Amino acid sequence: MTSIRRQLLLALLSVITLTTLLGALATYRTARDEANAMFDYQLRQLALSFRDQVFQGGRPHDFTIDGDAQDFSIQVWRPDGTRLYLSHPRNELPDRTPLGFATIDTGHGRWRVFGMQQHGQTIQVAQPMHSRDELALAAALRTVAPFLLMLPVLGVLIWVVVGRGLRPLDAVARAVSTRTAVALDPLPENRVPSEVVPLVRALNELLDRLQHALQAQREFTADAAHELRTPLAALSLQVQLAERAPDAAARAEAFGELKGGLQRATHSVQQLLTLARQEPGSGERATSAVHLGDLVATVIAAQLALAEAKGIDLGAAPGTDNDVIRGDQEALRILITNLVGNAIRYTPAGGRVDVTVGDDDGVFIEVSDSGPGIPAADRQRVFDRFYRRAQSEEAGSGLGLAIVKTIAERHQATVHLGEARLGGLCARVQFDRSASATNSSTTPTRTSF
Structure with missing residues (x-):
């Protein structure tokens, strides 16, 4: 199981460590630049201190290098190129270089060199670059060391602070755990952080x-x-x-x-x-492209015997070729069967029931009859479960239209009840245009009775 506290701890420590290392790198570069400026100044001053020296036998007169300048190397040449003085014979020093400051790579390391001329003699003072780099690195380490040593303490503090920050989630979890099937009160939003x-x-x-x-x-x-x-x-x-x-x-x-x-x-x-x-949540069923015209023809064929027994003219009105939707074919068959069955049941003998499939801002199914219809005041209540109008003489369960509405809602469709041109009830199921399956190449067969 993934822990938010552990993830935050690792993330924050990583960010702090990375920031510290970047700060150390910036400190190292700054310290190196400052060291370069300081040592360049020392190189120049050391070279100037040789201006008045008299060299005899390759050594300067009354001149010594103190302990702080032991990493500096000095060379002096005559105008003809003969070297008069070399302070560190064992060092691999750079050859004679142009006057002024220069950085030279001798193959045994990089040197920073300053050269000047005085009384015809060339004075050159050099310092290895690694001395400057070591000084800058030491300064950077002194800066970053306290932060690195504090990482364990920071880890503990972050763990505690994150734990305190996650307490509202624990409170929400405890509040949810107290809810039961008979007590589903909403959770309080007061004293809850805005993020929660x-x-x-x-x-x-x-x-x-x-x-x-x-x-x-x-x-x-x-x-x-x-x-x-x-x-x-x-x-x-x-x-x-x-x-x-x-x-x-x-x-x-x-x-x-x-x-x-x-x-x-x-x-x-x-x-x-x-x-x-x-009902929603009763299990997902596979959907497919459904030809509503074919489905209506199948339902009418199944209900034809009942309609003929009552002398009712049952048929499908001319429809449209664009009658294919994406849905559950068996559920849609039940929807049409309930609508047609209700129309036959409540239509008097010798009446008429028409079923139409059309396309009007989306595919629709319309069932019209010549029965007594439903008063406008009752057209919403008839979708309630087990509701049966008091004036109705037909026996039924009161679930037919409730099933129609449930199936329609599953298919993002709406059910409207109104007055039919035949004088009775007109039940219209309007499917959303997005439910149309326009990729089907099959043309439905129209059937009339």
């Missing part, structure tokens, strides 16, 4: 969504239990009536009612399972 506020707000949004999801689940469970209790009680009563039937005719009638009750209970359970599978 986005995390706290994101957690509060997550807790809010989780609370709504749990509340919806509890309501769904309670509603499902309530809705299933009524048909199960009716089934129990019908079984008792069948047992007490005095003759075969009464028994057959009781079994007929029992069969109808079982069918209604089975339908309710199937709708509940369908709705549960379409």
Whole structure:
């Protein structure tokens, strides 16, 4: 597991060490420049001190080099080039050089040289450059050594300071750990550092969504239990009536009612399972390019027998060639089946149901019928689970449109209810244009009944 404290410690120590080394390098260069200026001055002064010296037998008269100048080498030449004096015979000194300051590489090291002429004689004073570099390096080491020695102490201080800085995260973690399924209160934002506020707000949004999801689940469970209790009680009563039937005719009638009750209970359970599978978080399903025209034709073929039994004219209106979207084909089939099934169920015998697939700022599916429709005041409530209008004479689970809305939201689509040109209800599912699968080359087949 990665530790933020350890990462910050290593990062800060690395930055401090790098900064210290860069400071040492800058100190070394500055010290070297200052040493060069100082020693150049000494070279010149030492050369000037030889102006009045008289050289006899290769030695200056009454002249000695003190201990502080032992790393300096002096040479004196006559005008004809004969060397009169050499202070350090064993050193590999540079040959005669131009007058003034110069830096010479002898092959055994670099030398800084100053030359001048006096009374026809050439005086040259030289110093090895490594002496100057050693002095500058020593100055840089004296500067950086205390920082390097303090690194362990800095590491401990950084560890403590970072730990104190991360305490708000520990407090947030403790606050989150106290939340339960029945207590999802938002985390307090007071006394929280500004850097942690986005995390706290994101957690509060997550807790809010989780609370709504749990509340919806509890309501769904309670509603499902309530809705299933009524048909199960009716089934129990019908079984008792069948047992007490005095003759075969009464028994057959009781079994007929029992069969109808079982069918209604089975339908309710199937709708509940369908709705549960379409809920967010119930598992990701593969998507593919779906030809809505073909899918509508398949659903109409499956519902045709039910429509013919009621004498309803069921068909697909002419659509568009651009009817391909990206989605879950099985879920979309359930959506269309519920819309068409509701239209057939609530349309009186001899009526009409039309299904249209079109393209209007995105692909849409529209189911229109000639039934009684839904009043404007109830058009939003019919999407609630288990809601059934009091005036409705048709039996149902109250889940059909709730399933339609859930599937539509999964596909970033919206559902609108309005008045149809046929006089009944018009249910329109509008898909966003970004859901269109324009890369498909297959042309859907249109079917009319």
